[in-house]
Amino acid sequence: MAALLTSLDSLVAALRADRRQVIGPTVRDGAIVLAELDSARQLPYGWGVRVAPGGYRLRERADRAAFGHSAGPQSWKAYLHPPRTELWSTRRGESPAEPDEPPPRYAFLGVRPCDLRAIGVLDRVLGQGKYPSVRYAARRAATFIVAVNCTEPGEACFCVSAGGGPKAAAGYDLVLTELIGADTVRYVVEAGSEKGERLLSTLDTYPADAATAEASAAVDAAAGRMGRALPPGDLRALIAEKRDAAHWDDVASRCLSCANCTMVCPTCFCTTVEDTTDLTGEVAGRWQRWDSCFDPDFSYLHGGAVRTSTRSRYRQWLSHKVGTWHDQFGEAGCVGCGRCVAWCPVGIDLTAELAALASEETAS
Amino acid sequence: MDAPTLAVWKFASCDGCQLTLLDCEDDLLMLAGRIKIAHFLEASSATVAGPYDVSLVEGSVTTPSDVERVKRIRAQSKALVAIGACATAGGIQALRNFADVDEFRSVVYARPDYIQTLARSEPISTYVPVDYELRGCPIDRGQLLELLGALLAGRRPQLPVHSVCFECKARGTPCLLVAAGTPCLGPVTQAGCGAICPAYGRGCYGCFGPVAATDPRALLAKLRALGMSADDLRRAFRTFNAAAPALAAIEETSEP
Ligand code: SF4
Ligand code: SF4
Numbered sequence A: 001m002a003a004l005l006t007s008l009d010s011l012v013a014a015l016r017a018d019r020r021q022v023i024g025p026t027v028r029d030g031a032i033v034l035a036e037l038d039s040a041r042q043l044p045y046g047w048g049v050r051v052a053p054g055g056y057r058l059r060e061r062a063d064r065a066a067f068g069h070s071a072g073p074q075s076w077k078a079y080l081h082p083p084r085t086e087l088w089s090t091r092r093g094e095s096p097a098e099p100d101e102p103p104p105r106y107a108f109l110g111v112r113p114c115d116l117r118a119i120g121v122l123d124r125v126l127g128q129g130k131y132p133s134v135r136y137a138a139r140r141a142a143t144f145i146v147a148v149n150c151t152e153p154g155e156a157c158f159c160v161s162a163g164g165g166p167k168a169a170a171g172y173d174l175v176l177t178e179l180i181g182a183d184t185v186r187y188v189v190e191a192g193s194e195k196g197e198r199l200l201s202t203l204d205t206y207p208a209d210a211a212t213a214e215a216s217a218a219v220d221a222a223a224g225r226m227g228r229a230l231p232p233g234d235l236r237a238l239i240a241e242k243r244d245a246a247h248w249d250d251v252a253s254r255c256l257s258c259a260n261c262t263m264v265c266p267t268c269f270c271t272t273v274e275d276t277t278d279l280t281g282e283v284a285g286r287w288q289r290w291d292s293c294f295d296p297d298f299s300y301l302h303g304g305a306v307r308t309s310t311r312s313r314y315r316q317w318l319s320h321k322v323g324t325w326h327d328q329f330g331e332a333g334c335v336g337c338g339r340c341v342a343w344c345p346v347g348i349d350l351t352a353e354l355a356a357l358a359s360e361e362t363a364s
Numbered sequence B: 001m002d003a004p005t006l007a008v009w010k011f012a013s014c015d016g017c018q019l020t021l022l023d024c025e026d027d028l029l030m031l032a033g034r035i036k037i038a039h040f041l042e043a044s045s046a047t048v049a050g051p052y053d054v055s056l057v058e059g060s061v062t063t064p065s066d067v068e069r070v071k072r073i074r075a076q077s078k079a080l081v082a083i084g085a086c087a088t089a090g091g092i093q094a095l096r097n098f099a100d101v102d103e104f105r106s107v108v109y110a111r112p113d114y115i116q117t118l119a120r121s122e123p124i125s126t127y128v129p130v131d132y133e134l135r136g137c138p139i140d141r142g143q144l145l146e147l148l149g150a151l152l153a154g155r156r157p158q159l160p161v162h163s164v165c166f167e168c169k170a171r172g173t174p175c176l177l178v179a180a181g182t183p184c185l186g187p188v189t190q191a192g193c194g195a196i197c198p199a200y201g202r203g204c205y206g207c208f209g210p211v212a213a214t215d216p217r218a219l220l221a222k223l224r225a226l227g228m229s230a231d232d233l234r235r236a237f238r239t240f241n242a243a244a245p246a247l248a249a250i251e252e253t254s255e256p
């Protein structure tokens, strides 16, 4: 049953009272980043963004919306699958010990439907299957998710053509829809799990009544306002066919191999391991850190790297995202959040690159 | 077993990289318990004759006698590590590589015939094989300790060859090129500094030198779009690592 909140203060307070670390959007360094929130007052009320390939600027909104912005430079991946984590450490003469602190009790506030799907993708890559990551699974199980339906897609967004949409499907504990008035904001809230029900029952809410219809209309309208779209057709087949396309050279001449696209992508999961020793020679450890197929060392085997050109590295990235991910995990690796488009320093836009590959096919 | 010996050598340079070793303070004391510092004039005038297990070599090779000396050092060192932009790319003094050294010599010195100098300032690797290189102007303290720790433990050091952007993303700095329109050389510069400049709102100025896997020319269009003139670009790429081949190539194509 939907209910209505006239502020998010009580929600954040209740999550914190439940001993949760609330992570949500807030303004820092000219962007809307994810950070720990002490109170709902730190949400980016009144801030929107202007996004273009390779460009992102904050802009002031005429209203007080907290979620009137599209994806920033980070994703929830930074919390569920952190950039650097310790796998084990040991002292000379002892056996290796894994860190044994309990997983953080996160509450993610403001997970977009695209990012909710991305968490689902990560779950299938890291949390399930034959060799699940125990650490990932533990973090994930301890996390409470407050999703927010999307009423304002950005210029780089294309979730609809990536098989999703602005309405959160499964996988949340609570879901909000922000109703933006002239100088008020209200939130229609629904539970998606027992945990969510329980938390919701502790909040003072109003009956949602007509607000429910208003909320669905706003979300439905968002579906028609995507900034971009993937080209139609079977992208997996397209990628397989276009292995030798001339267009890979074209994109390689613009691509910096800098890996920003994979780092901001909410589903890119690749890591490497690093061994450490301290200067006394008594303590050794092993750490996992984010890696990327754009790292020249990523494909290093004895004698050198397999992918030595930017062409081969960019092709690996795009092929994996929309092609070979299907072979590995039974779905695409792209949810259409638009981050890689906005946060590529030189504005390489995968929707445009795929369209160019598709048209090269028709030309030949 | 005797403690492994460490020697520190200087060529054309400012001493900043050697000072990084002294800056290691407590870590240096910990190291000093496990290695023997056999030659380090910055710290002590007492020296021990070679051979040495590890030589850290700072500075670029700029004179005929440097060439002979670096060969002697190589012959006495088990592992030779070139440290800093001078030793790995020729340093700021490699600006001479783009000019006529004889002309400089005749303008600057009263008796140019007393000055013996090479036409080019070269990295150590031009003249002798180098086992490891630490980039940067100056080098990063953490990387230096990582390398020495790894050599002591007999393991592979973690010296990434990817871009500074990796480190920006790992520490959660919103990209300056994208979110502020501030010129940044991070995408074409090798990591190792921890992306310290962008974390303070300043674009990376490339002191760790170019990423081997990228042609930095791919960044030029973006930098021009942010308002950098041909002169600005030349200045941006003609600094500590000006003579690194990937950057030197830019100079040729962007002359006015
Ligand atoms: S590939 Fe790009 S648009 Fe797709 S999920 Fe990753 S960052 Fe988002
Ligand atoms: S696109 Fe590259 S970094 Fe991302 S998951 Fe695939 S191989 Fe890994």
Ligand code: SF4
Residues within 6 Å of the ligand: A254, A255, A256, A257, A258, A259, A260, A261, A262, A294, A343, A344, A345, A346, A347, A348
């Ligand atoms: S596509 Fe863009 S973000 Fe990705 S590696 Fe190339 S230049 Fe960097």
Ligand code: SF4
Residues within 6 Å of the ligand: A260, A345, B164, B165, B166, B168, B169, B173, B174, B175, B176, B177, B178, B184, B185, B186, B187, B195, B198, B203, B204
């Ligand atoms: S600020 Fe510079 S180094 Fe950091 S991600 Fe952006 S381009 Fe890369």
